[in-house]
Amino acid sequence: MKDLKDRIRTQGKYLGKGILKVDGFINHQVDPILMKSCGSALASKFSDVAATKILTAEISGIAPALMTAMYLNLPVVYARKHKPVTMPDEVLLTLAPSHTKGRLVELIISPEYLQAGEKALIIDDFLASGQTILGLANLAEAAGADVVGIGTLIEKTFEDGRSALSKLNVPIKSLAPISEMSESNIVFAD
Amino acid sequence: MKDLKDRIRTQGKYLGKGILKVDGFINHQVDPILMKSCGSALASKFSDVAATKILTAEISGIAPALMTAMYLNLPVVYARKHKPVTMPDEVLLTLAPSHTKGRLVELIISPEYLQAGEKALIIDDFLASGQTILGLANLAEAAGADVVGIGTLIEKTFEDGRSALSKLNVPIKSLAPISEMSESNIVFAD
Numbered sequence: 245m246k247d248l249k250d251r252i253r254t255q256g257k258y259l260g261k262g263i264l265k266v267d268g269f270i271n272h273q274v275d276p277i278l279m280k281s282c283g284s285a286l287a288s289k290f291s292d293v294a295a296t297k298i299l300t301a302e303i304s305g306i307a308p309a310l311m312t313a314m315y316l317n318l319p320v321v322y323a324r325k326h327k328p329v330t331m332p333d334e335v336l337l338t339l340a341p342s343h344t345k346g347r348l349v350e351l352i353i354s355p356e357y358l359q360a361g362e363k364a365l366i367i368d369d370f371l372a373s374g375q376t377i378l379g380l381a382n383l384a385e386a387a388g389a390d391v392v393g394i395g396t397l398i399e400k401t402f403e404d405g406r407s408a409l410s411k412l413n414v415p416i417k418s419l420a421p422i423s424e425m426s427e428s429n430i431v432f433a434d
Numbered sequence: 435m436k437d438l439k440d441r442i443r444t445q446g447k448y449l450g451k452g453i454l455k456v457d458g459f460i461n462h463q464v465d466p467i468l469m470k471s472c473g474s475a476l477a478s479k480f481s482d483v484a485a486t487k488i489l490t491a492e493i494s495g496i497a498p499a500l501m502t503a504m505y506l507n508l509p510v511v512y513a514r515k516h517k518p519v520t521m522p523d524e525v526l527l528t529l530a531p532s533h534t535k536g537r538l539v540e541l542i543i544s545p546e547y548l549q550a551g552e553k554a555l556i557i558d559d560f561l562a563s564g565q566t567i568l569g570l571a572n573l574a575e576a577a578g579a580d581v582v583g584i585g586t587l588i589e590k591t592f593e594d595g596r597s598a599l600s601k602l603n604v605p606i607k608s609l610a611p612i613s614e615m616s617e618s619n620i621v622f623a624d
Binding site: 259263265267268269271272273274275276277279280302303306307310311313314317318319320321322324328329330331344353354356357 | 449453455457458459461462463464465466467469470492493496497500501503504507508509510511512514518519520521534543544546547
């Protein structure tokens with residue numbers, strides 16, 4: 245997707261250790277017009293999967309998931325990393341390794357909002373190692389729901405999250421797949 | 435705002451101790467169409483304050499802030515509660531008491547995205563005691579930015595956050611002000 249790639253080229257910053265800083269337009273400051281375009285593009289890519297719900301993880305998955313959901317007219321559920329007081333005692337919980345935090349984080353969903361038979365489209369900001377998305381897929385499975393697709397804004401193809409997710413056997417689409425990053429250059433895979 | 439009030443009436447649940455559960459449509463599962471209407475309504479209320487940026491706090495402020503920002507065509511900055519690796523060493527940081535967590539939480543903004551002279555419109559899901567919003571106002575002040583308005587989806591008028599925020603001397607608007615809650619009844623103030 246040209247708008248997103250252009251923004252990454254001009255405002256993204258490679259910080260080393262595989263970390264791409266995009267917090268000027270995706271995950272600290274958000275450009276709502278860019279995010280709306282991304283939501284529209286992701287919605288188009290998954291218009292035929294008959295999803296009944298969008299699934300994401302807090303925090304930075306919320307913006308792209310919400311905009312995709314707006315176009316598909318579907319509710320979004322975002323997995324929490326800490327159980328709030330409003331959640332029932334019995335929850336769906338899994339652990340997923342966080343690359344940027346260097347430790348396991350909890351992903352928690354209330355069974356009130358993800359039920360057997362639902363068709364979940366997973367949307368997130370990044371596809372890197374695929375571990376967060378795999379965690380969301382585990383929660384869907386625990387609920388008896390099916391994952392019907394995976395869409396992300398940015399993919400680091402060199403971390404090969406697609407292999408980790410291949411067992412899910414669903415379409416995986418990203419708007420800006422990056423095959424190579426250095427301080428001087430960001431190379432897109434398509 | 436009728437749509438939001440109707441949803442609170444039919445799907446909101448009073449859990450006691452002043453806590454209203456709205457996680458079926460605002461802060462765990464999000465209805466993007468309702469949220470879009472709320473964003474449109476908040477944008478209308480603040481169309482004349484000449485804001486240059488929307489300011490909110492993760493996590494549940496993101497959805498209403500993003501939708502308001504979409505209508506006003508302004509960037510959103512959401513204060514982080516944990517400093518991510520992509521943030522510079524020097525940050526804007528304040529502490530705010532969290533009612534639902536029962537402890538102080540950090541609110542952190544990178545000075546890259548909130549600068550002197552900016553006009554910040556604060557948008558959040560709830561106005562209760564006003565402490566989170568006051569924390570955001572403190573961050574704006576530390577950046578040399580002005581707060582030009584405060585808008586929320588729901589207000590618990592009985593917690594009197596307006597008094598705590600009155601020293602900011604800016605318009606405060608909420609779409610669903612609640613004056614009284616019990617297990618059997620939710621009463622709106624307007």
